[in-house]
Every structure is written in structure tokens, then in C-alpha cells.
Amino acid sequence: GYHLTVLNGSNQPVAVNIQNQQTNPPVATTTIDLNQNLSSSATTASVSNVTVFDSNGGAHTWTINLTASSTTTGSWTVSVKDETGATVGSGTIAFTGGAINSASSKITASATYSGASALSVALDFANVTNFSSGTTSTIATSSVDGNAAGTLSSVTIDNTGQVLLTYSNQKTVKMGAVAIADFRNPQQLTQASGGTFQ
Numbered sequence: 001g002y003h004l005t006v007l008n009g010s011n012q013p014v015a016v017n018i019q020n021q022q023t024n025p026p027v028a029t030t031t032i033d034l035n036q037n038l039s040s041s042a043t044t045a046s047v048s049n050v051t052v053f054d055s056n057g058g059a060h061t062w063t064i065n066l067t068a069s070s071t072t073t074g075s076w077t078v079s080v081k082d083e084t085g086a087t088v089g090s091g092t093i094a095f096t097g098g099a100i101n102s103a104s105s106k107i108t109a110s111a112t113y114s115g116a117s118a119l120s121v122a123l124d125f126a127n128v129t130n131f132s133s134g135t136t137s138t139i140a141t142s143s144v145d146g147n148a149a150g151t152l153s154s155v156t157i158d159n160t161g162q163v164l165l166t167y168s169n170q171k172t173v174k175m176g177a178v179a180i181a182d183f184r185n186p187q188q189l190t191q192a193s194g195g196t197f198q
Contacts, residue, residue, distance in 0.1 A: 006163055006176030013179040022152050024167040026057025029146030035127040036138040043068045045137035053146035054116035080109040095130035
């Protein structure tokens with residue numbers, strides 16, 4: 001019958017209830033951020049095994065292929081394919097002096113998978129450079145949002161006193177900081193049993 005109490009967003013003590021927190025819902029991918037260098041002397045490059053999630057939490061593996069323009073320096077054609085080989089997005093990015101042109105730093109990929117809502121994902125190349133580094137490019141994903149559904153795997157308290165729920169999809173949820181009662185006259189507390197007082 002005893003309850004752990006945490007402080008909510010209004011700093012009011014509330015009892016922790018994780019009965020309705022047993023699962024973590026899936027979140028569809030909306031953004032793929034890329035970084036590092038796209039070699040200016042290369043003609044092709046690719047980023048493979050990019051995992052994206054649909055609205056049902058289904059995982060899909062995308063490949064981002066880049067091809068340098070044969071006529072325009074610093075211009076690259078981007079093609080995105082999913083695990084079936086279907087093209088889900090395409091566009092052109094451009095660089096000037098090794099820096100991405102902000103007006104062409106994003107392209108959108110779209111796909112619809114069975115039973116899920118239409119997926120629209122922005123590929124952001126804002127942190128990609130285009131300097132010469134031989135024929136090998138280091139371009140890679142720096143972050144991909146979205147996640148599959150998860151089940152509660154652990155309940156812990158971090159070093160700031162926050163109650164953390166960790167799920168099988170590697171997501172965490174903060175339930176609030178453990179509330180600590182301060183008694184003006186602790187001598188009036190009577191130990192009931194173990195670590196409980198009244």
C-alpha cells in the first residue's frame with residue numbers, strides 16, 4: 001500500500017503509476033541528418049543500412065546513393081531506395097567551395113508501407129562538406145529519429161533523482177524526480193518497520 005512519490009511538472013508530489021507505461025509507442029521517422037565529407041574528386045558515394053520506422057513501428061532499410069554531375073561542379077544527384085529496391089526519394093544537392101548551398105541542403109523521401117500512414121522523411125545534408133579527400137567519402141548518418149514499439153524493461157533512478165523507465169526500443173521516459181519529505185521535527189517520527197516511519 002505504500003507509493004513512491006515524485007514531483008510533477010508543477011513541483012507537486014504525485015504517486016508514481018507505471019501500469020499505463022508498460023509500452024512505448026512507435027514513432028515514424030521524419031528526419032535523417034547526415035554529416036562528414038563527400039569527396040569532391042569522387043563520382044559516386046552511398047550511405048547504406050539506414051533504418052527508418054513507419055507509423056506502426058515497422059523497420060525499413062534505406063540506401064542513399066549519390067552521383068556527381070558530369071557537367072556541373074559541386075552538384076550531386078541523390079537517390080534513395082528501400083529494401084525492395086523501390087526509389088522512395090530523389091533530388092539534387094549542390095556545394096560551393098566545399099560548403100553546402102543552404103537552398104539545396106534537403107530532399108524529401110516518401111513511402112507508404114502496408115497498414116501504416118504515409119511516410120515523409122527529410123534528408124538533411126546541412127552538415128556535409130564537399131572537399132577533396134581522394135575517391136573515398138566519409139558521408140554518414142549522424143542521427144535518424146523514429147523508433148519501433150517497445151516494452152518496459154527496467155525502472156531505475158538516475159543520479160539527479162529522476163525515475164527513468166527504459167524500454168526494449170532503447171527509449172527512456174522520465175517520470176519525475178523522487179520527492180523527499182523534510183520534517184521540521186524528525187524526533188516525532190516513529191520507526192514502523194524497516195525503513196518506514198510514521
